[in-house]
Amino acid sequence: MNDNHILQMKQSTGFQDSMPQENVVIYIKDLHKSFGDNHVLSGFNMKLTRGENLVVMGKSGSGKSVMIKCLVGLMEADSGYIEVMGKEVSTLSQETLDILRADIGFLFQGSALYDSMTVRENLEFPLRRHKNKLGNIVDTTPMVMEALENVGLAHAIDLMPSELSGGMKRRVALARTLILKPKVILYDEPTSGLDPITAKEIIGLMRSIQKKYNTSSLIITHDVDCARVISERMILLVDGINYAEGTYEELLKSQDPKVEAFFKK
Numbered sequence: 001m002n003d004n005h006i007l008q009m010k011q012s013t014g015f016q017d018s019m020p021q022e023n024v025v026i027y028i029k030d031l032h033k034s035f036g037d038n039h040v041l042s043g044f045n046m047k048l049t050r051g052e053n054l055v056v057m058g059k060s061g062s063g064k065s066v067m068i069k070c071l072v073g074l075m076e077a078d079s080g081y082i083e084v085m086g087k088e089v090s091t092l093s094q095e096t097l098d099i100l101r102a103d104i105g106f107l108f109q110g111s112a113l114y115d116s117m118t119v120r121e122n123l124e125f126p127l128r129r130h131k132n133k134l135g136n137i138v139d140t141t142p143m144v145m146e147a148l149e150n151v152g153l154a155h156a157i158d159l160m161p162s163e164l165s166g167g168m169k170r171r172v173a174l175a176r177t178l179i180l181k182p183k184v185i186l187y188d189e190p191t192s193g194l195d196p197i198t199a200k201e202i203i204g205l206m207r208s209i210q211k212k213y214n215t216s217s218l219i220i221t222h223d224v225d226c227a228r229v230i231s232e233r234m235i236l237l238v239d240g241i242n243y244a245e246g247t248y249e250e251l252l253k254s255q256d257p258k259v260e261a262f263f264k265k
Ligand SMILES: Nc1ncnc2c1ncn2[C@@H]1O[C@H](COP(=O)(O)OP(=O)(O)OP(=O)(O)O)[C@@H](O)[C@H]1O
Pocket: 035, 038, 040, 058, 059, 060, 061, 062, 063, 064, 065, 066, 067, 109, 222
């Protein structure tokens, strides 16, 4: 497949449509975000469909985290349209945004556990924030245990983050993301800083979670191996735009130097 095909694929993904279709869970159109003269995003488009694993790759500083922060309303875009599960993010009140966020699992870059809290307390934290997800449940222990069992760490429930390895911390962070049973999970560099074997374990967990709960996943990474294993579709973020799109195999065959650069070891 040549680069014209990639361009065609990009054009055929329907960004020219003004409104997303029903099975689209995240829709970003023409997103712009600058910091002074630093034009980070300059017309980025993205669509995540239900049940899909979409990988967005871009080199360090290309704006991946900025994009994901705009997506969840942690950062305000300069312009563009962002819709998450049928709701336009920029129009939502803080309250509605909070309710929406309960359906979006966000695994932050790094693990971002609270160091002063035990594993159990870290997992209970989102439950306390999103009380509506609890219903009549008083004892949260079974929920905490289920989330920890999903990542193979039930035995670590009473440990402090300082007692965990990097890989274990990442797994606890993943469990904390899962505890609210999100419909969409956003992973920001889920394997960064991990050795290849631990990275593989995390990728394995991401896959099993997706199967078990049928979540849609947006995975931000510059780990080519992670992208190869997990992606059904990929977007390369270059120069502030969705520069190329396709499956891993399609992009791997590209002769565009900016695309090739991603796959050179
Ligand atoms: N709050 C901010 N204020 C000013 N500049 C910012 C801010 N957040 C991000 N930037 C700038 O935006 C650019 C993109 O940053 P971002 O964190 O999105 O990169 P990234 O693609 O996630 O990189 P990495 O792979 O290293 O995580 C960088 O030049 C960064 O300095």
